[in-house]
Amino acid sequence: MTGPATEFGPRSSPTTDHRPPTTSFPCDTHTHTARCGHAVGRDEEIVEAAVARGLSAIAITDHAPFYWLPPERHDPSLAMAADELPGYVESVLDLQARYRGRIEVLLGIEADYVAGREDELARLLSAYPFDVVLGSVHLIDGWLVDAPSSLARLSQGQGEVDRVWASYAELLIAATRSGLFDVLAHLDLPKKFGHRSSRPFAGRQADVVAAVAASTCAVEISSAGRRKPVGEDYPAAELLRELAAAGVPFVLSSDAHAPAEVGYAFGELVAAGRSAGIAAVCAFRGRHRRTVAL
Ligand code: ZN
Ligand code: FE
Ligand code: FE
Numbered sequence: 239m240t241g242p243a244t245e246f247g248p249r250s251s252p253t254t255d256h257r258p259p260t261t262s263f264p265c266d267t268h269t270h271t272a273r274c275g276h277a278v279g280r281d282e283e284i285v286e287a288a289v290a291r292g293l294s295a296i297a298i299t300d301h302a303p304f305y306w307l308p309p310e311r312h313d314p315s316l317a318m319a320a321d322e323l324p325g326y327v328e329s330v331l332d333l334q335a336r337y338r339g340r341i342e343v344l345l346g347i348e349a350d351y352v353a354g355r356e357d358e359l360a361r362l363l364s365a366y367p368f369d370v371v372l373g374s375v376h377l378i379d380g381w382l383v384d385a386p387s388s389l390a391r392l393s394q395g396q397g398e399v400d401r402v403w404a405s406y407a408e409l410l411i412a413a414t415r416s417g418l419f420d421v422l423a424h425l426d427l428p429k430k431f432g433h434r435s436s437r438p439f440a441g442r443q444a445d446v447v448a449a450v451a452a453s454t455c456a457v458e459i460s461s462a463g464r465r466k467p468v469g470e471d472y473p474a475a476e477l478l479r480e481l482a483a484a485g486v487p488f489v490l491s492s493d494a495h496a497p498a499e500v501g502y503a504f505g506e507l508v509a510a511g512r513s514a515g516i517a518a519v520c521a522f523r524g525r526h527r528r529t530v531a532l
C-alpha cells in the first residue's frame with residue numbers, strides 16, 4: 239500500500255524501480271520517526287527521503303522505551319511506549335524487505351544509558367535483531383540535558399555548567415564501558431544550547447577519549463548540532479581530531495526528526511571528517527561493523 243507523495247516527489251514502487259542506488263554516502267546512522275512523539279514522518283517516508291538523498295543505507299533509530307521507568311510514567315512526547323516496540327521492529331523489518339536492492343534499511347534504536355539499569359537495557363536489546371544500537375546520555379540526575387527545561391539549571395552560572403559537564407562525562411565514560419552500545423550519539427551533547435565548560439568536558443576530555451578508544455564503540459559525526467543553538471557538529475572539531483588520532487571508528491548521522499533532515503549537511507560532515515584526518519567510516523549490520531571509505 240502506498241501513501242501520499244512526499245515532499246521529495248511522487249513515490250515509485252520499490253518492486254518496479256531497479257535503478258542502482260547512487261552511493262554518495264554510506265549510511266545515515268541516526269534517524270527518528272513520528273512514533274517518538276517529537277518527530278514527524280512515518281517510517282516509510284524516512285526511507286523514501288534517504289532514497290531521494292542518494293544514500294545507500296539508512297538506519298532507523300527511534301528512541302527506545304524508557305525502560306527504567308514504570309509504564310504509567312511513560313511520556314508519549316519523549317519515546318515510544320514499551321508496547322509499541324514490537325510493532326516498531328516489525329515495521330522496520332518490513333521496510334528492509336520491501337526496499338531490498340534499492341536501499342539498505344537497518345533496524346536500529348537509540349537507547350538511553352542509565353547507570354545501574356544496564357541489565358534491563360541488555361534484556362531489551364537482546365530481544366530483537368537490531369543492526370545498530372546507539373547509546374545516548376540524555377539523563378543527568380533524572381533530568382534531560384538536551385531539553386529546554388534544563389535551561390533553568392544551565393543558566394545558574396559557570397559553576398553549575400561545569401558540574402553538569404563533569405556529571406555528563408562520568409556517565410558517558412560508564413556508557414562507553416557498558417558494552418551495550420555500538421555507537422555513541424552526540425558525544426558532547428551538553429553544548430546544545432551553547433553552554434561550554436571552563437575546560438573541555440570539565441577537565442575529563444582526555445579520559446573520555448581514552449575510554450572510547452579502549453571500547454568497541456564508534457562515535458557519530460552528527461549534523462544535528464547545526465540545527466541547534468550551538469550551531470556546530472557533534473563532536474566539536476578539536477574533540478573529533480583527538481578521537482580520530484586515537485583510532486576511534488566513526489559513522490555519519492543526521493539525527494533527523496523529519497524526513498527533510500535525513501542526510502542533513504552530509505557534504506559538510508564528510509569535509510569535517512576529512513579535515514580531522516578521517517579516511518573511513520563504518521557501516522553496521524547485525525551489530526557488526528565494516529569499514530567504508532569516506
Ligand atoms: Zn529525539
Ligand atoms: Fe539523543
Ligand atoms: Fe536521536
Ligand code: ZN
Pocket residue numbers: 348374423424493
Ligand atoms: Zn538523539
